[in-house]
Amino acid sequence: xxxxxAEPFVEQLVAIxxxxxxxxxxxxxxxxxxxxxxxxxxxxxxxxxxxxxxxGVIAEVGGLHGGPIVAVRADIDALPIQEETGLHxxxxxxxxxxxxxxxxxxxxxxGTALLLKNKEHELQGTVRFLFQPAExxxxxxxxLIESGALEGVQAVFGMxxxxxxPVGTIGIKSGPIMAAADGFVVEVEGLGTHAAVPEAGIDPIxxxxxxxTALQSIVSRNVSALDSAVISVTRLHSGTAWNVIADKATFDxxxxxxxxxxxxxxxxxxxxxxAGVAAAFGTKAKVSWLQxxxxxxxxxxxxxxxxxxxxxxxxxxxxxxxxxxxxxxxxYLKEVPGVFVFLGTSGxxxxxxxxxxxxxxxxxxxxxxxxxxxxxxxxxxxxxxx
Numbered sequence: 001x002x003x004x005x006a007e008p009f010v011e012q013l014v015a016i017x018x019x020x021x022x023x024x025x026x027x028x029x030x031x032x033x034x035x036x037x038x039x040x041x042x043x044x045x046x047x048x049x050x051x052x053x054x055x056g057v058i059a060e061v062g063g064l065h066g067g068p069i070v071a072v073r074a075d076i077d078a079l080p081i082q083e084e085t086g087l088h089x090x091x092x093x094x095x096x097x098x099x100x101x102x103x104x105x106x107x108x109x110x111g112t113a114l115l116l117k118n119k120e121h122e123l124q125g126t127v128r129f130l131f132q133p134a135e136x137x138x139x140x141x142x143x144l145i146e147s148g149a150l151e152g153v154q155a156v157f158g159m160x161x162x163x164x165x166p167v168g169t170i171g172i173k174s175g176p177i178m179a180a181a182d183g184f185v186v187e188v189e190g191l192g193t194h195a196a197v198p199e200a201g202i203d204p205i206x207x208x209x210x211x212x213t214a215l216q217s218i219v220s221r222n223v224s225a226l227d228s229a230v231i232s233v234t235r236l237h238s239g240t241a242w243n244v245i246a247d248k249a250t251f252d253x254x255x256x257x258x259x260x261x262x263x264x265x266x267x268x269x270x271x272x273x274x275a276g277v278a279a280a281f282g283t284k285a286k287v288s289w290l291q292x293x294x295x296x297x298x299x300x301x302x303x304x305x306x307x308x309x310x311x312x313x314x315x316x317x318x319x320x321x322x323x324x325x326x327x328x329x330x331x332y333l334k335e336v337p338g339v340f341v342f343l344g345t346s347g348x349x350x351x352x353x354x355x356x357x358x359x360x361x362x363x364x365x366x367x368x369x370x371x372x373x374x375x376x377x378x379x380x381x382x383x384x385x386x
Contacts, residue, residue, distance in 0.1 A: 009111070013363040016040065017107035018089040024078030024096045024103070027134035030055040033076050033106075037131050040110060046117050046129075051147040055133040056140065058149055060126055061116045067125030068381035071150065071336070072370050073158040073329060074109035075102045075135035084354035099356045101161040104345065104363065106131060108159075111367025116374060125378035128153060138181070138293045141331040155302055155377050156338035157370060158329045162320070163347025167362045170310045170369065171320025171342030174300035176258040178340070179230075181326025182267070183290030185252040186211065186274055190283045192247035204249035205238050207281040212236070212251060214273050222269050229266050230256040230324055256324040258295050293330040299337035305380060306339045309373040315365065325351065343369070 025033050037057045041048055049058045056076065063069075083090045083097040091097045098104075113129050130149055134140035150156070160178075165171060188208050193201025212233050219229045231253065238249035255270070257263040271287050278285035310317050320342045329340050343366050345358040 009114070010364050013107050013111045013367065014360050016110055017103050017360060017363060020103035020106055021087075021098050022089050022092050024091050024093055024098045026080060026096060027077045027137040027139065028055060030076050030133045034133075037076070037106065037110070041113065044114055044117060046113050049128075051144070051149055053133075053143070053147060056144065057131040058144070059113060059129045059131070061113055061120055061129070062123035062378075063126040064121060065124055067123075068154050068378055069126045069128055069152045070374055070377045070381070071128045071130055071153045071156040071332075072109055072112060072374060073130040073132055073156065073332065074105040075132050075140065076106050077102060077133055077136050077140070079136060079352060081352065081354050085357050087357065097354065099353060100136070100351045101345065101356070101358050102135065104161050104358045104366075105159065108363050108366030109370060111363065112370040112374070115367055115371040123375070123378060124382045127374045127378070135328050138326065138328040141293075141328040145331060145335060150332065150335050153336050154381050156332045156336045157302075157306070157340075157373055157377070158332070158338070159341045159343050159366065159370070160327065161345040161347070161358055161362070162342035163345055163350055163356070163358070165318065165320070165342060165344030165346075167344050167346045167359050167365065169316045169318050169344035171318050171344075172303055172306050172310060172339065173319055173322075174298050174303040176295045176297050177320065177322050177342070178296035178327040178330070179256040179258050179322070179324045180263050180295045180330070181292035182255045182263070183252065183292065184255060184270070185250065185288045185290070187286045187288075188249045188278060188283050189285070190245075190247055190249070193245050195243045195245050198245055201245050201247075202282050203245050204247065204283055205245070207278055207283045207285075208236060208238070208249040208251055210281065211274055211277045211285070214277050215270065218266055218269050218273065222265065223262055227262050228258055229262055230254075231266070231270070256326070258322060260294065263294075292326050293328040294334065296327050296330040296340050297333055298339045299333070302337055302339040302377070305376055306341060306373055309376045310369055313365070313368045313372050315369060
């Protein structure tokens, strides 16, 4: 069964994507985006399910014959970035931009909803659509889960556009595909003094420099070459004057890992290094963790189903390299098995770049793929012995 969209439908998806792109809203502020999605779904005759969300929409197609429930997710929030694409439909909201392609995700999955609505009488189950807010803050998935959005769901599917993959390709793999993303803040307390007499104080900047250097040995000496991790210190601040040694220094950054075992080990070793180096220099140090989403880990069985669905709509399936970026889709996969894929969009720049864009030819491809995957998943679950 081919679900490839006709040209008038393609134009509709492009119009939806461009409207969303022109009106980006940040995490937890997606009120107009939510209203637009609700309006579009209502006009298409698609059922909106009330989960008492301030932003975000949950809708369903199918269920006429009972059967299993599968979920398809799209994220809807934008980023605090000033757009530099030069597009005629560029952001109208200064300092806000869909620089990660969530407008593309939303339009494509709205297309999936329409395709399935047109075949609703054939569905042997229900497809639940999760138009999720606040992915960029890694809070939206948790909010939807707490609202009950996964109740009864037996499989969950999602995607991220991939600028470095050409349109017509899709990256599918089992196991980890995106990293756990944690933040850290380290506060080093020394003893302030005049810069001319450093022996009268304890310099927190020197201590911080040695801690930062020592932290770089954790990955090379505590993580197997068969695993991976990234520790990046991205900001360091101390002092207010050129001739004063400050009494405190603070630095922060991010940790990226692909397995819970490595994540736990690196965090423990990180704290040991900070405490040990700080003590050696006579300072005190405190580590605070900003826990982000865990790694996105795809189910092997559903990855295989997704490969077959992709081939059915004539997508070229490739084995993608896991991305060290974080994704709160991981929280869904902690609750329900499923798969997260990378859809090729032939973009000029990577995610979060002010000139980020997607090739809109990928819109009907994404819509068709997820419609096919949802049907294949329902059929697979319907044929399982009870």
